[in-house]
Amino acid sequence: MAEASLLPESSAPKVHLIRTTYALIGEKGVHRVALEEIAAKAEVSKGIILYYFKTKENLVLSTMEWVLSEVAERIRAALVRARTPEGKIRAMLNVIFASPESNRQFYLTYLELVAHASRSQRFGRLSATFRSIVNGLYAEVIRVGVEEGRFKVDRVDEAALSVRAIIDGLFLEWLQEDGWEKLHRRYRERTKAAVLTYLGAAAG
Amino acid sequence: MAEASLLPESSAPKVHLIRTTYALIGEKGVHRVALEEIAAKAEVSKGIILYYFKTKENLVLSTMEWVLSEVAERIRAALVRARTPEGKIRAMLNVIFASPESNRQFYLTYLELVAHASRSQRFGRLSATFRSIVNGLYAEVIRVGVEEGRFKVDRVDEAALSVRAIIDGLFLEWLQEDGWEKLHRRYRERTKAAVLTYLGAAAG
DNA sequence: GCTGGCTGACTGACCGGTTAGACTATCCGC
């Protein structure tokens, strides 16, 4: 599977605006944030946003591209560090479950992406690219794990998709918890257990 | 666990408006739909919506309440019809995976609920109520399954939550598929397999 | 003729996008 890149280009002021936008989208949602507000928080004039991104849609799309590429990169780095297949799964999930606040921000943004993806070509492509990258990473870990006799699955691609579903499903559940801050750790461990169980790993 | 009811009251004209609203929310998303548009599709004047629901937020909330209670009811009915624990799981998933169009409509609405729930008390309560109802239904099936020696799980509540996560996670995945219409059946079977495997059911 | 369900023109706020131009930096010809 060819791994398309997520990030096109990004100058310093663009990244500054993107970071600010990301914070506000996580906090209030795409349609509840006005360009005026982003500009104020970024301490620039509103005009500059349109100067750099032309439209609000472009800004939102760029922000999502940026976030997703950061996440993909962090997962990739975690996989390199760990040695055993189980270790890679654990390391990966430790990275994915970074902190309550950042997870909340990320998943709320991600949900908006999915919602947009179902109605817009541009967001649909972004979602597809991200999924293929992440599923590719998962598949690689699973493939090695199967080769080394640590995991037992029928089809690697199928298993990668299910692993993703377990992770996303539990995140979706966690998002809706009243005590999401306190429950973060518990959900992380729960997810590790569920994924490793699914992959048929030897206990431990 | 006390099962709170979802539906307060609903007159005939209200239900008519709610159905129309549901169709449009699934199609375009909450914030992309104007009251004017809902009124036009329902073939009533715009004023009547505000007359019955007072605010747009009330209308959206009522719509989600209505949809969720319908879904919960349908699941409940499916569980009554089937006999064996595995049969109940399959029947339940057949009902949940009703059709591509209705699932798409429902999950897009559900995602909006989750997004709203994280920022609004009122939507948060609705989401919590629905979750507790559905998780309760799942838990009951699992409990009986365990008693009859068909399922092997440590904690029933924990298992109910994971089952939910698997279902929601695969739906989230499915939503993002380009060929979601064609892939619906495959995802349904995949979900059945994943859930039954998770519950440690005897093969078959 | 009165009441209550119902209407739809209207209002005011909001917001994405435009535009005219200010300010600075770089470079060129003299």
Add this chain to the structure above:
DNA sequence: GCGGATAGTCTAACCGGTCAGTCAGCCAGC
């Protein structure tokens, strides 16, 4: 080194469209 042309960055006032919610009053049935 200097005047000025050019380009790039940035600002603030403004425009036009959209939309939730209001309100004055209509009208059918009692």
